[in-house]
Amino acid sequence: ILNVEQSPQSLHVQEGDSTNFTCSFPSSNFYALHWYRWETAKSPEALFVMTLNGDEKKKGRISATLNTKEGYSYLYIKGSQPEDSATYLCASHEDGGFKTIFGAGTRLFVKA
């Protein structure tokens, strides 16, 4: 089972701060890298899917980059708001791409 690691485990920021966190994954046999946003008491919702080295995706104040050669992706949030408080999950694939492996997530707390 491949290891998808996320850091930090949790992060506390003030409203207006910009922040970023990391997802690391094995760079061999790469298929795709997904980011999900998971609010407390809700279900995970997709943010981005990235496949190509150097990919950059953006949705509002949230953006992500991908480096498949070194096996990492960064998620950035510009000007954090309290509503950004959530767990951010990344996921990669193994076993011919069929199995989705999630990282443990980064729990973001944004204080007003």
Added chain:
Amino acid sequence: NAGVTQTPKFRILKIGQSMTLQCTQDMNHNYMYWYRQDPGMGLKLIYYSVGAGITDKGEVPNGYNVSRSTTEDFPLRLELAAPSQTSVYFCASSPNNRGSFTDTQYFGPGTRLTVL
């Protein structure tokens, strides 16, 4: 579309009891998945299915069984419940019509299971 629905929302089991967690999707998705969420551990894949009649093990399949007789339904069976199976269970589906792994997964609301 209702999306992915799961029943029940909550359940308490005694050790050794059995139960089936139901999952249904109305999006005609080929792929379906079962995950469990343990505190601080993110989501662990239990079983997945790439189409009706085809299932395979994920990271943590022990103690569980699945079946996929139709495209819509993917029930998860616990035969002899153990305290270690106390968790929140999420079902998900994705299109993957052309074998693409870029399709995102759509998650159900979850089932909170406690085994005492």
